[in-house]
Amino acid sequence: MHSAPVPSDSRYESLTRPSPQFAWITDAQGHFTAPQPGWGECTGQAWEACRGLGWQKAVHADDLPAMWRNWRVASEQCAPYGAEGRIWHAPSGQYRQFEIRAVPSLDADGGIREWIGTCTDVHERRSNEQALRIADRRKDEFMAVLAHELRNPLAPIRNAVHVLKVCREDDARSAWARSIIERQVDQMSRLLDDLLDVTRIARGKLEVRRERIDLADPLERAIETSRPLLDAHGHAFQADLPAEALVVEGDPPRLAQVFANLLNNAAKYTDRGGRVTLGVRAEEGQAVVRVRDNGMGIAAAVLPNLFRIYTQAVPSRERAEGGLGIGLSLVRGLVEMHGGTVQAHSEGPGRGSEFVVRLPLVEQPQIRPARPAPVAEPPRLRVLVADDNPDAAQTLAVLLEVMGHEVRIAADGEEAVELAASFQPAAVLLDIGMPRMDGYAAARHIRDKLPGTLLVAVTGWGRREDVSQALKAGFDHHLVKPVGPEQVSKLLAQAVRAEAGR
Known part of the structure; x- marks a missing residue:
């Protein structure tokens, strides 16, 4: 923002009208020596406040040194000036990103008499560019994780096939190998189903068949689905289901998918031998399901974006079973399709986390007991x-x-x-x-x-x-x-x- 003499309004008034850009003039040292209408309209600074070098107060302190550095180089070389930085934008009440350009006006001796320049609002453009860079990085990370997650089930399948080749049909290890293949194929199917489901939700093409059900039914299905993973990690698991039925309008398989995803997440992101609990209560006309763990927790900066697709609390590389980063996005989509909400809470890294699902109740009679848990089986250079x-x-x-x-x-x-x-x-x-x-x-x-x-x-x-x-x-x-x-x-x-x- 540098260059000077006394400009008449007519010299640049037309340049100050378009809101994304305004003109300015300073003397050779970068001082405002006459009122700058465009600068005042943008920053809200009165002439007394921005005259001389007062304009600096409207520039973000972190960006000012680089602006002056570029200006000194341009001054020494009598060359065009260019910089970018955040300038206070009074109409929106925030700093916005501006591109600053200027050319020197020379006197008869070839010295700089003044600088004539413009500030162009590029805030949206830079924000969009940043969003595209982030999206591109997430896409690359997702593709790497997808390849990783699809390779993982292939390893035990391939090994089990080899076991079947070398073991007799009546060998107990043959039956065991077949069960491994079946389980891993199921895992790959669930992975691909989740990927397709989250895409259908995004396009509004996923169907939810709602009926009146006792919420205990999908909850018990979810516990059955997640129990092997909880046991494999050595977690202490406790489910506290209410004696009375909590009746909601829902699609049982889809709700089971929601709660299984939350329980699986708790199992994956809690170190071996941790604690996971599932609690259910009726509160103010809603069924409230809480899944808690004492695991690695979630950083405050991650919480706002946790339910966005391809977001993970930690990179999948740091957790072998980190998944694709689509599970929580799928949870939110399915819960909202049932007229409910889902929230995540954590006191920070290492402090565990809690996921809370709220679904509207429609009535409350009868009783439903909880189910016992299955036990996992343990397993000559x-x-x-x-x-x-x-x-x-x-x-x-x-x-x-x-x-x-x-x-x-x-x-x-x-x-x-x-x-x-x-x-x-x-x-x-x-x-x-x-x-x-x-x-x-x-x-x-x-x-x-x-x-x-x-x-x-x-x-x-x-x-x-x-x-x-x-x-x-x-x-x-x-x-x-x-x-x-x-x-x-x-x-x-x-x-x-x-x-x-x-």
Whole structure:
């Protein structure tokens, strides 16, 4: 905003009229020496306030140094001036982004007599550009996560198929392998169904078949769906369902989908051995369902955008079961289609979280008891497998046992380090995204204690930088899921040779 003499209104009055842009003139030192109508209309500064260098008070303090820096360079070179920064916009009561341009007017000796310039409001343009950059980054992150999430079920499926090839039909492991394939195919189907559902909601094409139901029915279905995941993470789970029926107008499968998503989220984002509760109450004509956990919590900055599509409280890489970032968007869409609301609360990172769903009640009679929980089943070179996806870990372990190896399983990075110290494996197959300690940190610890052990990263992340990071962490090899039996067999042959040479 720099350049001067006494301008008559007629010299630039026409430039001050369009609201997105106004003109200004300063002397060679950047002082306003005469009233600037456009500047005053934009900033609300009276002439006495903006004269001289008073205009600086209307510029955001963080942007002023760069503006002056650019001006000094332009002054030294007698060149056009350009900068961008936030200027107070009185009509809207906020700072807005402006593009500032000026040219020097020279005197007879070639020195700068004044600067004549414009300020152009580019706030919307910059905001839109930023939104597009964020959307583009989210799209790239989503595609990487989608590839990761689809690879994860493929690994146990592929291993189970190999088990079926080498085991007899009447072998108990054959039935077990078939159940793994069925479960993982179901998981992939749910993943794709969620993706399609959230797209249908966005387009207004999802159908909800509402009927009068006792809310306990979809809640119990949700608990049945989520119980294996809660058990696999070793969480203490408590459901507090009311004795009286809470009657709502809803689509039972869709409401079960809502509550299962919230319970699964609580299981995934709570460290092993945590606590998850589900409580239901009638409050002021509404059925209120609260899903609480004592997990990793949610940062205040994330809360406002938590229910937007592709948003996650933490990157999926940091949580192996982080998912696609569409679950909460789907929850909100389905709840709103039932005339209800959903909110998230957290006191911050490490303080747990609570999700509250409110649905309108239509009546309240009869009684409905809760259901008991099912129990999860626990599962000869020495090989340690670490993966917090139980199916991936167990199928790989059975595959290794069929090959004749002795196997131990760890569910997270810390457990892998502890088991490695006592089990003294010849090879360790580590997932990267695990709770408590990720695969990179676990590899460093194991490498320090067992320098001769073969370390293999087994992960859904397969970009060049992921491979590089794995090698820096001490891994000997980096395999991308799904991993074939031949790959594992070939790598373990190295460990067999190393063992024989000791």
